[in-house]
Amino acid sequence: MTISEKILAAHAGKKEVRPGDLIQARIDLALGNDITAPVAIKEFARIGVDRVFDPEAIALVPDHFTPNKDINSAEQVKILREFARQYGIKHYFEVGRMGVEHCLLPEQGLVGPGDLVIGADSHTCTYGALGAFSTGVGSTDLAAAMASGEVWLKVPPSIKFIYYGKLQPFVGGKDLILYTIGQIGVDGALYAAMEFTGETIAALGMDDRFTMANMAIEAGAKNGIFAVDERTIEYVTGRYKKPYTIYSSDPDAEYRQTYQWDVSTLEPQVALPHLPENVRPVRTVGNIELQQVVIGSCTNGRLSDLRIAAQILKGQKVHRNLRLIIIPGTPEIYRQAVREGLIEIFIDAGAAVSTPTCGPCLGGHMGILARGERALATTNRNFIGRMGHPESEVYLAGPAVAAASAVKGRIAHPEEVLQSA
């Protein structure tokens, strides 16, 4: 069996599962946010139970339209807050302690290797970086899981992605996953498990692995997953307090497909509007002027992303025709970025630094685009109107390209800034 199949089998109380099997599985954690949880809470009331299955195994994170952008969104968060109080939900995160959910939950030790996690947010697949089976569901699924502690799942076939070679400077997890989606398309892994492996992956830090697992959904996948290694164990040690099980794929595990790529010469990648599969090396996109750059989100709002951005922005100025918005993913990341002097570098460069929020990524608030404007963002989707006006455009890239582009006022390779410095 593959690592995904083993985790699902263990949570379904079975010795073995096969792709296509429908299982009823026990979950370790269920997640909702200020958009999806209000619908779930409404559905929960219809089930007719007077308690949740486990008040310590539910996380409610109001991160999308917070700090609340309008009266309606404040009402939505109020629903979460009151539900959390009424049912004694331990992991409700108020503004100030709240972070972007998929940065926050691993950091706070709420997910560990071998866990089965569902979340009413499509990027719940992020936690596969920890060797967990983690997948996005809808609000009704969340309601059912909060009541029963279980979820129905179809066991996905697995697709193996093997990466070889040492990455070039300023090429990271974001470039690897964009390249992968560019190769297989936005439905290239539809319903499947994406298993990331190979020597390049073994050398990749945890933040880059979170970035890759995060965007598995952008290839249509059910989950993205990594084998647990010493980096994973180092990350969860001191955070995740429960005992955990390390699962790994058998040598004779069956895969629907296997892709192998030598990524030693891979350039920084950019996804052009309006699908994450429209991927090209940054040097080939031409002269694309930008009005906004966003560095943050559940994809690239982590400390190592901010460090890379600071390395490029140090002593530089944001282009006069451009707004640079930087959003640390969690209060802890924010604090550490202050300690390391990164925030000062950002402010000196002329960037706006925000408290954690999903904000602009989904066109919520904190950086909405006007008609005809173009943004480059370290986020995960460049759909029509994703960041604002339906006639605006979003380009996706990693933090190095984002920082360089903010300085140049157009999409730029990081070397263009470093050479002129």
Place this chain on the structure above:
Amino acid sequence: MLKGKVWRFGADVDTDMIIPARYLNTTDPAVLAAHCFTDVAPEFARQVVPGEIIVAGKNFGCGSSREHAPIALKAAGISCVIAASFARIFYRNALNIGLPILESEAAAEEVKAGDLLQVDLAEGVITNLTSGRVYQTTPFPPFMRELINGGGLIPYLRQKLAGNQEV
């Protein structure tokens, strides 16, 4: 048996197209329906007639997990969505809230906007009354049929919890 005229959409219709995030500060189905497809087909919400059917290409409902997307479609009066394939979270959400969906690559390729379709959900058969073509869709596994017939996940779970307190 469902019968309705067709709204035609292409491949990779994402949930931001179905309901843009700026309208997700409410859970009211009527408000969501009023903004359904507002950025890509502004006429949709004004002109859609209850019972009409959406036919689209591959990967319908990709992107965000927002259940507001199938809720908006259902509240707008869409009786059924037919696509070459569905993104998996949308697929779950539609079944869970009782919005009928059917997979048919042939129908997705051939059916035109404005065609009149008749859909037999129990048999999974689509008849194009305009062209005369008949399509057999991929049948749902038994568990999912049970979900659909029971009116979605919540009634199913309510019944299950009533039958067994240990669930």
